[in-house]
Amino acid sequence: MTSEIYLAGGCFWGTQHYIRQIRGVVATSAGYANGHIDNPTYEEVYTDTTGFAECVRVEYNPSELGLETLVRLYFDSIDPTSLNKQGGDCGTRYRTGIYYTSEADLPTLRKVYDEVAQSVGAPLAVELTRLVNFYPAEEYHQDYLIKNPLGYCHIPAALIDYARKANK
Numbered sequence: 001m002t003s004e005i006y007l008a009g010g011c012f013w014g015t016q017h018y019i020r021q022i023r024g025v026v027a028t029s030a031g032y033a034n035g036h037i038d039n040p041t042y043e044e045v046y047t048d049t050t051g052f053a054e055c056v057r058v059e060y061n062p063s064e065l066g067l068e069t070l071v072r073l074y075f076d077s078i079d080p081t082s083l084n085k086q087g088g089d090c091g092t093r094y095r096t097g098i099y100y101t102s103e104a105d106l107p108t109l110r111k112v113y114d115e116v117a118q119s120v121g122a123p124l125a126v127e128l129t130r131l132v133n134f135y136p137a138e139e140y141h142q143d144y145l146i147k148n149p150l151g152y153c154h155i156p157a158a159l160i161d162y163a164r165k166a167n168k
Helices: 012-019 042-046 067-076 103-120 157-166
Strands: 003-009 025-033 053-060 096-100 126-130 134-136
Touching: 003 012, 003 067, 012 025, 012 053, 012 157, 053 067, 053 096, 053 134, 067 103, 067 157, 096 103, 103 126
Parallel strands: 096 126
Antiparallel strands: 003 053, 003 096, 025 053, 025 134
């Protein structure tokens, strides 16, 4: 049995590539979360008028990877105090967020969120809210950095290697 969580960490190319390295992650899908139109395209989301965040749907095996560990690794990959900006990407589509589908996940998510806020000593710019909607991105965005190994990634390669080894 698997569980799911939706993580927005700036450009979904890097976030998907990073998250998929973690043992216990079963599948990922790049897409658009929590906007206000149906079936958005990349071109529409890029305008920052649709309310969507670039996001990754993460399916994971909770007997192999706990939600707390997964969310801590996610926080390692972002600047949680940066509003609408990660790496060189700016705009509301690049905001950070944790979007859950099960209310049962909220206590764990809130615990990690509050611990991170306390450790950085500042309010977090990471949304923590229920998933409203999610639309998979176009095929050319899926596993982009596997298809284009020299493509842009805002997450340092060393951190991606860290994710690969972190929960073994």
